[in-house]
Amino acid sequence: MKRYNMHTHTVFCDGRNTPEEMIAQAEELGFVSLGFSSHASQTMNSFWGLRDEPGYIERIRALAAQNDRIRIHLGVELDTVAHCEREKYDYILGGIHYFYRGEEGYPIDHSPEDTRLGADRIYGGDMMAACEGYYRTMIDMMENMKPDIVAHYDLMTKCNEDGLLIDEDNPRYRKAAIGALEAVKAADALLEVNTGAMARGFRTRPYPAPFLLKEWKRMGGRIILGSDCHRSELLDYGFDMAVEYARAAGFTKISRLGGFGEELFVEEDL
Ligand SMILES: [Zn+2]
Numbered sequence: 001m002k003r004y005n006m007h008t009h010t011v012f013c014d015g016r017n018t019p020e021e022m023i024a025q026a027e028e029l030g031f032v033s034l035g036f037s038s039h040a041s042q043t044m045n046s047f048w049g050l051r052d053e054p055g056y057i058e059r060i061r062a063l064a065a066q067n068d069r070i071r072i073h074l075g076v077e078l079d080t081v082a083h084c085e086r087e088k089y090d091y092i093l094g095g096i097h098y099f100y101r102g103e104e105g106y107p108i109d110h111s112p113e114d115t116r117l118g119a120d121r122i123y124g125g126d127m128m129a130a131c132e133g134y135y136r137t138m139i140d141m142m143e144n145m146k147p148d149i150v151a152h153y154d155l156m157t158k159c160n161e162d163g164l165l166i167d168e169d170n171p172r173y174r175k176a177a178i179g180a181l182e183a184v185k186a187a188d189a190l191l192e193v194n195t196g197a198m199a200r201g202f203r204t205r206p207y208p209a210p211f212l213l214k215e216w217k218r219m220g221g222r223i224i225l226g227s228d229c230h231r232s233e234l235l236d237y238g239f240d241m242a243v244e245y246a247r248a249a250g251f252t253k254i255s256r257l258g259g260f261g262e263e264l265f266v267e268e269d270l
């Protein structure tokens with residue numbers, strides 16, 4: 001499989017490295033393509049979104065124009081509370097990072113305590129209701145935003161490695177999680193197999209959970225790898241394992257970000 005990453009953060013949002021450092025790492029790893037996907041600006045929690053969107057676009061486009069070794073793509077990661085000049089990007093990653101009620105939001109990817117706090121404040125402590133709310137937001141995102149790729153589909157389980165926060169075997173959870181996959185399919189989006197939480201020590205397997213990936217395969221869905229990279233040394237973290245993970249769910253094909261002379265996304269044998 002040709003190497004690439006399409007989910008990359010830099011100092012333009014909450015990443016540790018500059019785009020140049022990420023590109024240098026990608027060249028070292030023999031990538032054919034690299035896609036940047038800064039978090040778009042958002043009203044709710046501005047510290048980790050793009051602070052200078054025109055500067056980001058200009059810098060990545062300039063780096064793409066001068067690089068004849070790796071094809072550089074300009075993407076953006078949108079949350080439902082985020083906004084961007086969409087037509088300026090090559091592709092859109094859609095991801096949900098909060099439990100919401102109107103303009104109020106509680107992060108689901110920081111700690112078990114924060115995830116529980118959101119469930120307490122918005123859903124009266126009913127974690128299953130919180131899960132159903134999360135997947136309803138997913139359906140809204142697919143219908144209204146139509147992202148090209150869905151990032152970390154079941155992010156709300158990030159802090160649930162020990163299973164104490166959310167019972168992922170609960171039929172209510174499974175129904176909501178599988179139900180929202182229909183909206184992903186209807187939007188014809190790629191589903192990301194994301195190794196970001198593994199890289200940061202939260203999880204020992206990628207998103208999404210095996211039962212979801214198997215269901216996605218049964219539905220004829222398409223997948224793509226992403227490391228959700230915030231530090232250059234983790235640019236392809238867990239990819240070999242993620243490939244095995246996808247194979248175990250039954251996938252024989254996988255999409256990737258195209259290199260020179262290719263489409264934006266190309267599908268190849270796994
Ligand atoms: Zn994200």
Ligand SMILES: [Zn+2]
Nearest residue numbers: 007009077228
């Ligand atoms: Zn991300």
